[in-house]
Amino acid sequence: xxxxxxxxxxxxxxxxxxxxxxxxxDVPAGTxxxxxxxxxxxxxxxxxxxxxxxxxxxxxxxxxxxxxxxDMAALTGHELRxxxxxxxxxxxxDALAALNPVMRIGRQIAEVFTAANGRSDAAEMAVEMxxxxxxxxxxxxxxxxxxxxxxxxxxxxxxxxxxxHRPQLLxxxxxxxxxDVTVQAEVLELVAELQRDTGVTVIWITHDLSVVxxxxxxxxxxxxxxxxxxxxxxxxxxxxxxxxTLGLLGSFGGARTAAPKERFTAIxxxxxxxxxxxxxxxxxxxxRAEDRCRSExxxxxxxxxxxxVAREAxxxxxxxxxxxx
Amino acid sequence: xxxHLSGWPTGQAKQLAVRLLLGCLTVLAVLTLTFVLQYAVxxxxxxxxxxxxxxxxxxxxxxxxxxxxxxxxxQYWRYxxxxxxxxxxxxxxxxxxxxxxIAARLPATLLLGVTALVVEIALGGALGVWEALRxxxxxxLTCLNTGLLATPTFALGYLFLLVFAYQLAVLPITxxxxxxxxxxxxxxxxxxxxxxxxxxxRDSMTATLASSHVRTAVAKGLPRWTVIRxxxxxxxxxxxxxxxxxxxxxxxxxxxxxxxxxxxPGIGQLQDQAFNNSDRPLLxxxxxxxxxxxxxxxxxxxxxxxxxxxxxxxxxxx
Numbered sequence: 021x022x023x024x025x026x027x028x029x030x031x032x033x034x035x036x037x038x039x040x041x042x043x044x045x046d047v048p049a050g051t052x053x054x055x056x057x058x059x060x061x062x063x064x065x066x067x068x069x070x071x072x073x074x075x076x077x078x079x080x081x082x083x084x085x086x087x088x089x090x091d092m093a094a095l096t097g098h099e100l101r102x103x104x105x106x107x108x109x110x111x112x113x114d115a116l117a118a119l120n121p122v123m124r125i126g127r128q129i130a131e132v133f134t135a136a137n138g139r140s141d142a143a144e145m146a147v148e149m150x151x152x153x154x155x156x157x158x159x160x161x162x163x164x165x166x167x168x169x170x171x172x173x174x175x176x177x178x179x180x181x182x183x184x185h186r187p188q189l190l191x192x193x194x195x196x197x198x199x200d201v202t203v204q205a206e207v208l209e210l211v212a213e214l215q216r217d218t219g220v221t222v223i224w225i226t227h228d229l230s231v232v233x234x235x236x237x238x239x240x241x242x243x244x245x246x247x248x249x250x251x252x253x254x255x256x257x258x259x260x261x262x263x264x265t266l267g268l269l270g271s272f273g274g275a276r277t278a279a280p281k282e283r284f285t286a287i288x289x290x291x292x293x294x295x296x297x298x299x300x301x302x303x304x305x306x307x308r309a310e311d312r313c314r315s316e317x318x319x320x321x322x323x324x325x326x327x328x329v330a331r332e333a334x335x336x337x338x339x340x341x342x343x344x345x
Numbered sequence: 346x347x348x349h350l351s352g353w354p355t356g357q358a359k360q361l362a363v364r365l366l367l368g369c370l371t372v373l374a375v376l377t378l379t380f381v382l383q384y385a386v387x388x389x390x391x392x393x394x395x396x397x398x399x400x401x402x403x404x405x406x407x408x409x410x411x412x413x414x415x416x417x418x419x420q421y422w423r424y425x426x427x428x429x430x431x432x433x434x435x436x437x438x439x440x441x442x443x444x445x446x447i448a449a450r451l452p453a454t455l456l457l458g459v460t461a462l463v464v465e466i467a468l469g470g471a472l473g474v475w476e477a478l479r480x481x482x483x484x485x486l487t488c489l490n491t492g493l494l495a496t497p498t499f500a501l502g503y504l505f506l507l508v509f510a511y512q513l514a515v516l517p518i519t520x521x522x523x524x525x526x527x528x529x530x531x532x533x534x535x536x537x538x539x540x541x542x543x544x545x546x547r548d549s550m551t552a553t554l555a556s557s558h559v560r561t562a563v564a565k566g567l568p569r570w571t572v573i574r575x576x577x578x579x580x581x582x583x584x585x586x587x588x589x590x591x592x593x594x595x596x597x598x599x600x601x602x603x604x605x606x607x608x609x610p611g612i613g614q615l616q617d618q619a620f621n622n623s624d625r626p627l628l629x630x631x632x633x634x635x636x637x638x639x640x641x642x643x644x645x646x647x648x649x650x651x652x653x654x655x656x657x658x659x660x661x662x663x
Contacts, residue, residue: 073560076480105566117557120576121656131575135567165655181565 022050022219023088023188030083030093032062032069039065041245042083044320047189047238049088052215052222054236054253056229056268062245063225067193069093070223071110072100087189087221105132109187113194115174119166125150125177126162132184149180154210172203176210183214190215192224196231208234229272233257241265244301251323261324264302300327357651357658364647368640375636376428376629380421383625393623394437411437428633434626436619443630447612451634453522454611457530457604458596464535465542466589472539473546477554478573490540498537498599502606505529520608530607534599538592545588549581556580583654590646594639 025047032040040062047053057063068074070085072092085092087107095103112118120128129146143162150158153176166174175195182190192211196204212235215222224235232239236253241262249262260266267287289305300306303313308328318325322333391407392399408414412423427434433443476483493501509529510518517525553559554577562576604613612631619627651657 071564073564075555101566101568103566104564110561110564112557112561114557118561120558120562120580122579122654123575131567131571132565135565135571167656178561181561185566 022221024049025053025088025189025221025223026084026086027066027070028084028086030066030069030085031081032065032074032078033081034065034075034078038081039245040069041317043242043245043247044083045240045247045250047221047223049221050215050219051237052212052224052235054232054239055223055225055242056227056232056239057242058227060244061242063227063242064193065245066242067110067191067223067225070189071108071191072104073110105135105185106187108189108191109182109185111178111182111190111192111195114198115171115178115195116166118178119174121166123165124162125164125166125169129162129177129180129184132181145184146180149184150177152183152214153177153180155180170203171199172206175199175203175207179207179211179214183218183220186218187220190220190222192222194225194227197226197228211235229268241268246301246317247320247325248302249324250320261329262302262326263306263308263328267305300325361644361648364644368644371640372633372636376425376633377421379629379632380424381417383628384417386623388623390437390623390625424629433630433633436627437624438618438622439624439627443626446615446627447630447634450610450612450615453609454600454604454613457527457534457600457609457611458593460527460531461534461538461596462589462592464531465538465592468535469539469542470546470585473543474550474578476543476547477550486543490543493536494540497602498533499602499606501536502530502533502603505533506606520610522610526607526609530603530609533607534596534603537599538595541595542585542588542592546581546585549584550577553577553581579653583650583657586646586650586653590643590649593642597635597638 025045027043027045030040030043031038043062043066045053045055055063055066065074065078068078069080070092072095074080080093083093090103090107092103092108119125126143126146129149130142133142133145147158147162150161155161155173155176161169161173161177166177169177175198178195195211196207199207208231211222214220215235222235224231226232232253239249239251239253239256240247241249241256241264243264249256249260249265251260256265257269260269264287271286287305288307298317299315300309300313300318303309306313310328312327316327318327318330321330324330389404390411390413391404394407395403412420415423424434431444433447435442436446439446472486476486496504506518506529509516516529520526558580559572559576562572567575600611601613601616603609604611605617608614612634616628616631618624619631
């Protein structure tokens with residue numbers, strides 16, 4: 021069940037606008053990677069690319085997405101169809117929109133089983149899946165339509181659909197964002213529990229650092245379509261290095277602890293437009309930006325992509341020569 | 346809401362009752378408006394019945410018999426009472442009850458309308474689905490649709506007669522009411538609705554194809570055709586059904602031209618005769634029947650829409 025996931029040099033473009041530049045990530049088997057970033061950072065593009073659900077105007081220009089030895093980026097036709105759901109499953113953000121409004125819940129889950137191997141007991145297995153995602157009275161819920169369920173229930177149904185195929189990788193695209201806080205916690209707990217039981221590898225996309233704290237083993241911070249920082253979750257909160265991550269943590273801490281009327285800490289400026297700027301995508305908002313940051317995109321070295329951090333880590337002269345060589 | 350409605354029928358039945366009542370009001374409004382309009386049209390009814398050389402005594406006698414000298418509201422009231430008791434009056438020219446004249450023609454018009462609707466749904470639906478699945482607009486189809494929109498139904502009718510009946514001689518040019526005579530009027534009437542229909546189907550399909558739940562269906566690993574059949578077509582149906590209901594009204598206006606061009610013995614032809622003869626009761630009768638059919642068509646579309654879409658069921662009961 022559990023498989024290591026390795027993304028190498030993934031580049032994705034919408035038309036001629038590149039929204040994901042040469043992204044490389046590693047997720048050890050059976051762990052949870054949190055993918056953090058603001059709107060336009062490319063996190064949803066990565067989710068759609070890895071589950072091969074990109075809209076028709078988007079293209080994977082290069083790179084591999086290896087899930088337990090299968091390169092998802094290279095699959096086509098029948099192989100791609102059978103890999104969908106069984107190798108990689110996708111858990112969307114808005115469960116109401118993601119369910120077919122005119123089909124009963126039970127049938128929507130059951131068709132996963134009938135698609136895979138034409139099982140005649142698909143209906144019973146659908147009810148069993150509903151029970152596994154802790155839905156009370158699953159037999160009755162299976163006969164309902166999506167609009168008759170609550171938001172939390174619908175997201176549980178989506179989880180049941182995603183996990184029905186026993187996938188190796190689950191991509192959760194901000195599945196708790198549309199839910200209210202108490203339901204959010206329940207859904208998060210449920211996924212964490214199912215993840216432990218099944219050992220599925222998870223890429224959890226979020227802009228909420230509290231979710232990272234809750235379930236992630238490792239974290240990747242995306243900014244302007246590039247990986248800014250990639251490290252263990254504990255490390256992020258204890259010793260983040262990238263200026264953007266530090267700003268993110270600063271505004272998160274501020275929002276959490278700030279007394280009323282006290283100002284939130286925010287990162288100055290606004291996120292980049294798609295297509296972006298030459299050099300490090302963060303340099304227009306970065307307080308530590310140097311000349312080099314404006315012309316040359318920093319490579320990911322030791323889990324962080326920043327010229328300044330790299331130079332400080334290795335000493336001034338060595339960093340310069342090491343980078344230019 | 347439930348407290349207020351205790352003792353009342355359930356939401357759906359109540360909704361239906363309200364629609365029926367509104368439908369009756371619509372028919373009444375159409376009846377009143379047509380009645381008033383007829384009197385705004387110049388012309389002496391008595392003379393058109395009796396002919397140009399009728400004596401003044403005869404004209405007076407006719408006016409007296411038909412209450413033509415009575416005030417408008419009195420004539421209206423007489424007519425309305427007749428309609429409510431199922432009596433649509435007697436044709437001035439054909440000297441027969443309007444009800445039996447219409448009853449004799451109605452089946453032919455209904456047959457033509459339903460066949461045209463089938464042609465429209467099959468052809469417009471197929472073109473709309475094709476264009477939606479294609480992913481981008483087809484220049485050929487846009488030209489075809491614009492051409493059809495720009496061509497009046499009667500012109501298209503004569504074109505068909507010229508090509509298929511006269512030059513190719515594959516279809517009858519004569520008047521008749523059998524299957525061979527049905528083909529051309531049904532196709533022409535159906536074609537007149539194809540541009541609207543294919544656009545509605547295309548837009549509805551395109552929106553559904555881009556929706557999040559279709560992405561879910563793809564993510565499940567379902568074959569493409571299963572996704573389209575099970576998740577796209579079914580969800581795209583709702584606006585299409587509404588459109589078909591409204592098309593009954595469009596066809597009833599088209600039917601007057603088409604039936605006359607092809608000599609199809611239906612209500613449209615009857616209406617044309619009535620208009621030319623200033624045959625007021627007959628004209629009123631055909632207008633009322635058309636209004637009833639339009640109301641009924643829209644009602645039927647609503648009922649079908651509720652049947653195919655569980656969300657509409659909830660709206661109806663909410």
